[in-house]
Amino acid sequence: MNLGEYLGAGAGITKGLWRLNGNSNDASGNGYNGTDTGIAYGLAHGRFGQGASFVQASSSNIALPSSIDTPLANGSFTFGGWFNQQVNSPVVLSRGVVYTGSNYYGLSITLSGSSVIFVRNINTTTAYQLTLSCTVPASVFFFLVLTFDKSNGDTKAYVNGTLGASGTMSSYASNVAYHASFDTGWHLGALMRNLSDAFYTHKEDEVFLENVIWSPTMVQKYYTRALGRGVFAPSSS
Numbered sequence: 001m002n003l004g005e006y007l008g009a010g011a012g013i014t015k016g017l018w019r020l021n022g023n024s025n026d027a028s029g030n031g032y033n034g035t036d037t038g039i040a041y042g043l044a045h046g047r048f049g050q051g052a053s054f055v056q057a058s059s060s061n062i063a064l065p066s067s068i069d070t071p072l073a074n075g076s077f078t079f080g081g082w083f084n085q086q087v088n089s090p091v092v093l094s095r096g097v098v099y100t101g102s103n104y105y106g107l108s109i110t111l112s113g114s115s116v117i118f119v120r121n122i123n124t125t126t127a128y129q130l131t132l133s134c135t136v137p138a139s140v141f142f143f144l145v146l147t148f149d150k151s152n153g154d155t156k157a158y159v160n161g162t163l164g165a166s167g168t169m170s171s172y173a174s175n176v177a178y179h180a181s182f183d184t185g186w187h188l189g190a191l192m193r194n195l196s197d198a199f200y201t202h203k204e205d206e207v208f209l210e211n212v213i214w215s216p217t218m219v220q221k222y223y224t225r226a227l228g229r230g231v232f233a234p235s236s237s
Contacts, residue, residue: 016209020052034062047082047141051205054189061190071211073176080145081207090200091191096178116157123177132157134164161223
């Protein structure tokens, strides 16, 4: 079985790889290191070795460089990792999600018990939100992958290696837009926009961002390999 290139340094399609083994450094080789606020690391917080614990009362978040706008804001992508939602509906990734009274801005990925919610706004009077209905485990680590195809809006959410739901994001051809007054950059584990910031008690481990769209076969291969503590980014064959 051909598992393709590794997730990690030198991986051509890996935009970011945050293993969260004691810090939020980027292991992809691209240098997109995070900046921690209120994060605790330890074996008790991870799925594979150490992981990151986010606490609502500590305003926990990991700030990531704006460079990951490519591909998150302007291209197709695969975002994934291991998550443990200890409170309902944690935002696991976001940048500048806000309604100004006229237009909607920003991108976010949110978990709930019954769905994965993908918000992708483009500075219009319409809020673009796709609710992908599927069972999302609580109080236990699970593997989440969300793929977005900018050529047609096709969006898929996978839970523990299996396709949970799919849908089409409207206005997919436009890039994500931010409002200067409410844009604080990319954050793991929080909703931050200089207005009613929100934080969530949960855990994250082995978070990654790819600038290609993983197929169902690739997702399943990675999930299976990860359970064997491998670190491969699978090919489609």
